[in-house]
Amino acid sequence: MWSFIKKDLLLFWRDRKELVTIVTLPIVLVLVMNFAFSGMFGSNDEEQLDLQLAIVNEDNEIEGLDTLEEKLMAVSSSEDDVRQFVEYASYVRPVSLLFDYFNSDELSEWLTVYELEESEAVAKVEEGDLDGILVIPNGFTVDSLYAVFVGEPSTTSLIYKMERETINSGTIYQIVQGFIEHMNVEFALQEIGEDSEAEVLLPEGGFEAVGAGERFTVSQYFTITMGILFSLFVSVTVATKTGEELRQQVVNRILLTNCHPLQFLLGKIVSTFCLVWLQIMFVFILSHFILDVFPDRAMAFWFGVAGIVMVLSLAIAGLAAMFTSISLRVKDLNAASGIFMLVLLLFGISGGNFVPVFILPSWLQELGEWTPNGQALVILTEWVQSEQLSTILTPILLLIGHFLLFTTIALALYPKRGRTN
Structure with missing residues (x-):
């Protein structure tokens, strides 16, 4: 088997032109496209933004202040301190400050805020009319101010929801986070006690993002998509090498030995797996060192990336096995190679390797979700943003399903002894 x-590894190694193309061209494209698009995105972005945000306000500030007084009376020994705190809190109510912040002159020019019911807001986000939803849960005022008084973390947080990560939704995320920081610095309540000038910071937390995480940057997008795209070409290269082996009678000599015919196919699968994994990891690591693509990431992140790339490499190895079996069946290898390239181009377009997925038609986006490279892009995007294994288990299983499907087709098409063309 090792032979x-x-x-197959030596066949690939000896083709230095192909080796240089697979390894260096992705890096060059990542550098060129990163600098090109960074310049575009850096030019006067604010004037082009048209942000649409829905606020779902489930809180009642007036009732909240009454409830707050009752809760504070139960934990404080000084009735005067409580009433003085509640009176002061009535001037710095968190929900009112939030609306004032969003309606300020600095934001109102490019941020439009709608106060809607949650069902209506969700429908508009799904239709693409809104970029995100900010939910103010019931009890937010009470819990926030109570946490300030007792010096404990709040149990109620703002919730930001988005359909998908885009420039607009990511910008709103930063704006909402800016409100939290703005409250901490500019609108911090004063502690009522012996030192009336003492500063009380707002409770830690107070903001929960649903569907958001670490920002997914242009550099990360191009690094991931170029690495995945050129790994697909490895599968075609391996199948093309099969054509050379046919012309040199290598396959027939193997079939005349006592080796099991499937060892030839298994050798293609294992060698493709190794080549793809090394190629993608090389692109990721070198791009990171040049452009600092994944800053401040722990080793756990890189171990996760290596594991995800292993699953993708397995799927592409299955694809290479399928292409190899087809190459052994057809008479015109050039025509077969052309068809393979068309398949990869379709994968690349629908899977988001050439352009961002969200600008594609919906039917093409749905098609891309069933491609191995499309699934890999989803997995790596989720991992970069959240590093949560639970969010990527389903697409990982789908990638393994791709490997099983491609391998089954390869075994079904693989010619029996003495039947190669």
Whole structure:
């Protein structure tokens, strides 16, 4: 078995032109496209923004202040302190400050805020009319101010929801986060006690993002998509090498030995797996060192990336096996190679390797979700943003399903002894 793996690795190694193309061209494209698009995105973005945000206000500030007084009376020994605190809190109510912040002159020019019911807001986000939803849950005023008084973390947080990560939704995320910081610095309540000038910071937390996480940057997008795209070409390269082996009678010599015919196919799978994994990791690591693509990431993040790339490499190895079996069946290898390239171009377009997925038609987006490269882009995007294993388990299983499907087709098409063309 090792002999077949070594044979395929040497075939690839000896083709230095192909090796340089697969390894260096993705890096060059990442650098060029990163600098090109960074310049475009850096030019006067604010004037082009048209942000649409829905606020779902489930809180009642007036009732909240009454409830706050009752809660504070139960934990404080000084009735005067409580009433003085509640009176002061009535001037710095969190929900009112939030609306004042969004309606300020600095934001109102490019941020439009709608106060809607949650069902209506969700429908508008799904239709693309809104970029995100900010939910103010019931009890937010009470819990926030109570946490300030007792010096404990709040149990109620603002909730930001989005359909998908875009420039607009990410910008709103930063604006809402800016409100939290703005409250901490500019609108901090004063502690009522012996030192009336003492500053009381707002409770830690207070903001929960649903569907958001770390920002997904242009550099990260191009690094991931170029690495995935050129890994697909490895599968075609391996199948093309099969054509060379046919012309040199390598396959027939193997079939005349006592080796099981499937060892030839298994050698293609294992060698493709190794080549793809090394190629993608090389692109990711070198791009990171040049452009600092994944800043401030722990080793756990890189171990996760390596594991995800292993699953993708497995799927592409299955694809290479399928292409190899087809190459052994057809008479015109050039025509077969052309068809393989068309398949990869379709994968690349629908899977978001050439342009961002969200600008594609909906039917093409749905098609891309069933491609191995499309699934890999979803997995890596989720991992970069959240590093939560639970969010990527389903697409990982789908990638493994791609490997099983491609391998089953390859085994079904693989010619029996003496039947190669």
